[in-house]
Amino acid sequence: xDAIFIPQLTKAPQATEEVQVKEFLAGLETLTPVKGRIRVQxxxxxxxxxxxxxxxxxxxxxxxxxxxxxxxxIDTKEIxxxxxxxxxxxxxxxxxxxxxxxxxxxxxQGYFDPGTWLYEQICLELPQQQLCDANCLGIQPTAQxxxxxxxxxxxxxxxxxxxxxPGA
Numbered sequence: 001x002d003a004i005f006i007p008q009l010t011k012a013p014q015a016t017e018e019v020q021v022k023e024f025l026a027g028l029e030t031l032t033p034v035k036g037r038i039r040v041q042x043x044x045x046x047x048x049x050x051x052x053x054x055x056x057x058x059x060x061x062x063x064x065x066x067x068x069x070x071x072x073x074i075d076t077k078e079i080x081x082x083x084x085x086x087x088x089x090x091x092x093x094x095x096x097x098x099x100x101x102x103x104x105x106x107x108x109q110g111y112f113d114p115g116t117w118l119y120e121q122i123c124l125e126l127p128q129q130q131l132c133d134a135n136c137l138g139i140q141p142t143a144q145x146x147x148x149x150x151x152x153x154x155x156x157x158x159x160x161x162x163x164x165x166p167g168a
Contacts, residue, residue, distance in 0.1 A: 001019060001021065001023070001113075001114050001116035001118075002015055003112065003113045004019075004040055004111060004112045004114065005111055006042065006082065006106065006107075006108055006110055006111065006112060007108070007109060009040065009042040009112075010042050010046075012042075013088075015041055015042040015043070016037075016039060016040065016041040016042070017040050018037055018038070018039045018040075018113070019035050019038045019039075019040070019054055019114050020034060020036075020039065020121045021034055021036050021037060021118065022034075022035050022040060023116075024118075025115060025118065025119045026115075027124070027126065028119055028123070029045065029057065029058070029080065030055040030056060030057050030070060031056040031057065031058060032055050032056045033055065033056045034053050034054070034058075034122065035053060035054055035055065035073075036051060036052045036053025036054060037051065037052060037053070038050070038051045038053075038114045038117070039051070040112060043065060044077070045081065045082050045108075046079050046080060046081045046082055047059050047075065047080045047082065047106070047112060048078075048079055049077065049078050049079075049112075049114075049117060050076070050077045051075075051076055051117075051118060051121060052073075052074065052078075052141070052158075053073070053074050053121075053122070053145070054071060054072060054073040054074070054119060055071075055072050055073070055122065056070065056071050057069070057070055057072055057126070059127065059130040059132075060130060061131055061132040061135045061136060062129060062130050062131060063131055063132075063138035063139070064132060064137070064138050064139055065135070065138050065139065066132055068132040070130075070155060071121060072125050072126070074121050074122060075126050076100075076121050076149065078117075078121075079104075079105070080104045080105065080106055080112070081103055081104065081105045081106075081107040082105070082106055082107070082108040083106070083107070083108075084107065084108065084109075085105075086090040095104065095143075098150060104144075111140060127150060139154065141153070
């Protein structure tokens with residue numbers, strides 16, 4: 001996806017450009033290409049970005065550690081303010097930001113990168129709790145032959161150390 005030169009956007013019909021997306025995004029591991037569209041509209045002192053897109057990712061269940069496929073869909077809108085003082089090249093690596101400054105800004109003479117923006121929106125939609133099924137029971141303990149005691153297989157190698165310590 002090519003970056004959009006913001007001053008050129010004002011000359012587009014209705015100051016709007018629509019980008020059709022059907023590609024894999026760098027840094028985002030997906031099974032299918034990201035498909036959808038991004039609409040960027042210049043509204044004077046801000047850009048209004050709307051997007052609908054979808055893809056399929058492979059997740060690891062937090063309970064049973066099995067892989068499963070998950071469909072990610074986004075339907076989002078964001079406003080990015082245009083500010084002459086927004087020069088992202090001169091920012092220090094660390095700096096304090098006031099609460100009032102927690103808004104996205106771009107230079108009105110700069111570029112808007114729809115690929116990076118879409119990557120960020122998809123990352124925000126990644127499920128925080130990854131479960132293959134709402135009724136997933138998790139890892140089921142396996143039985144050991146000597147005492148038929150059920151032990152979670154993740155702890156099985158530590159079970160051997162237990163006999164080396166007195167009082168265990």
